[in-house]
Amino acid sequence: MEFWTSLASLMGVFAFCQSILHALLPPELRFAATTVLQRAFLCFSSYCYYDITETDGMSTNELYHSVQLYLSRSASVAATHLSLSRGLNSSAFTFGLSSHDRLVDTFRGATATWEHVVTQRQAQTFSWRPLPEEKRSFTLRIKKKDKPLFVPAYLDHIMDTATELRRRSQDRLLYTNSRGSAGGMESRGFPWESVPFKHPSTFETLAMDPERKQLIMADLRDFAEGKAFYEKTGRAWKRGYLLYGPPGTGKSSMIAAMANFLGYDVYDLELTEVSTNSELRKLLMKTTSKSIIVIEDIDCSINLTNRGPKKSPTPLIDPPSPEDPNVAVAPAAAPKTITLSGLLNFTDGLWSCCGSERIFVFTTNHVEKLDSALLRSGRMDMHILMGYCSFPALKILMKNYLGLEDGELDEKSDLWAGLAAAIDEAEITPADVSEILIKNRRREKPAAAAELLEVLKARVEKRRKEGGKISSGEGVEVEEEEKRALDSPKESGQDTESDGGKEVVAAAAAL
Incomplete structure (x- = not known):
């Protein structure tokens, strides 16, 4: 009781002094005196304050929108007066605080208080970019003794959480490259074309033995949560999967299930539309993190088995003379110079490290046709047989x-x-x-x-x-000679796990 009496007396004295200042001092000195009093109050206060405005000058403050999305989870439960919004290509609603509403958050055992402040902006002069009529900001209040815990770790946590929430709520995209896209679209900044990815396949609906699905899901989960592991071991944060088996066994459905499970975008790379290794590198550089890069039917895309120069076949008849006016000679197509070495560097070379948290998925109907260098760990870390229906x-x-x-x-x-x-x-x-x-x-x-x-x-x-x-395996139908070829991955130093005739070949680098 005595504390509240003393506090009331102190506030009365403060109000009396403020009224005296307003009566005796001109506006210039009044502003300076008020500033001095505010600074004196902050010096004796046990809290420190941070203002996060919606705009920083003429540009948008990314931290403001991240805080708004971060607090939306708690606001939907704790606050009573909320604003609702839904972003473009987003499947989730964002709950926003109204003016002067407060929320309390905890971080590493310390408490942070957030207040949303909305004020009317003063009449603005002419500007090439009109500003909103309202000025919005978040005020963060923390104890001074907790400052080392919050800055910058707490703000980094907010940015990371908001990025993940934004990615989870947005519609996933399916990207594809077109002929000459790495060069022709480079001037527009992005060599991929995209459409919304709404494939309904999930691991729950995927027709596969449940134990094998759990093994694959655990491997994907370990990869997505393995940032610290990859940094500690000095490895690029990427992983490769080979899906092989006859047509109709669910390879494309498996890719869609992986994308839906992780919430990743999908880049469907058409190798036949890529002319050079340089174009291949440009396409890789323009992919985003948290994505799955897919090369389907890799055995049919380019020649991956013959490393040496290939002799041109002898023509059965003499080619037509270009001087003969009765014969139309087709223009020579631009030679494709994409090589196995370029593809290997794409998946496991220096250029593959330009980005993080990416998965490479290759599919084939004939695993025996692939070069052993492409099958090794680091390029195709996990081999998954997509066999007949069990x-x-x-x-x-x-x-x-x-x-x-x-x-x-x-x-x-x-x-x-x-x-x-x-x-x-x-x-x-x-x-x-x-x-x-x-x-x-x-x-x-x-x-x-x-x-x-x-x-x-x-x-x-x-x-x-x-x-x-x-x-x-699970019933993959092959001839006798193809049966022997299927054993080739095992001879390249990989481990094979067998469970009742169901085969998942995992590389030694498996998490």
Whole structure:
């Protein structure tokens, strides 16, 4: 009680002195006296204050918008009078504080108080860039003894958190390069064209054995959270994945699931549209962090197996003479000089370090055609076999397309046992199974499952009659010589993990 009485007396004295100053002093001296009193008050105060304005001169203050986004999480719960906004290409709402609303935040055990201050801007003179009528700012109040804890660590934490929140809320983009884009679009500053990326594939809907999905998800999670590890070991913050297997086994769906899981943008690199190694480097330099760079069907893009010069074939007939007016001679195409060495430097050379937190994903239907230098750790760190549909994958597909949950069909029934027995021997891709289920999705669930079983049995019978094929891994169908070629990655010094015939080849550098 005595404390509040003393405080009231002190405030009364302060108000009395201020009224005396207003009555006796001219405006110039009055302003100087007020400034002196404010500074004296701040000297005896145990707090220090920081003003973060919306604009810094004529430019936008990025820190202001980061603070606004950072506090939005707490404002939606604690504050009572809020403003709402939604940014361009954003899927989330931002909650803003009204004028003179306050929020309390904690950082490393210390307390920070934020106040949003909105004042009317005075009449402005002519300006080439009109300013808003209202002047907005955030005031940060912290104890003086906590200043070493907050500056600059707390502000860096706010910027990093806001960047992550902004990236998570914005729509992801799918980029592609076009012919000559690395040079032709360079004057406009960006050699990639983009569209919104809204692929619905996730690891939950992906038709793959759950244990293998968990292994891949754990590897991706370790990569995304491994900044300190990569800095400590002196490695570039990047990782490479090779997806291989026959067509229709879900390689593109796997890429989309990875992008949705991490919240990364996707750069679909078309190597056939890149003419030189220099263009390839320019494309790499223009990719952003937190992105997945995809090269699909890499065995079909360029010649990656022959390192030496290639002799031109002898023509079977004499070429037409350019002097013959009756024969139209096509103009010579510009020679492509992109090489295996250029691609290797793109994925694991000095230029690959121009950026951070990027994933390279390569896909192929014929892993045996790839050069061993491209398969090694550091370029393709994790090899993932995308094989034929297994029984666990079949159950995921039946849940996705038929809504068939576990327990709806008796696991001891002939129908369920028949599906489990036929799926492996049928060697059918998830894409083919999906098409069968789509055609029967409007039927009763048992009837749709029975129709699928009949298709699988017919496929098994056909394969038995044809013969001459073998099954590798999850059912990748190859000839005898291709079976031996599939073992080539193992001979290059990589470790192979096998789980019931399901293969994920992880490099020694796996996290």
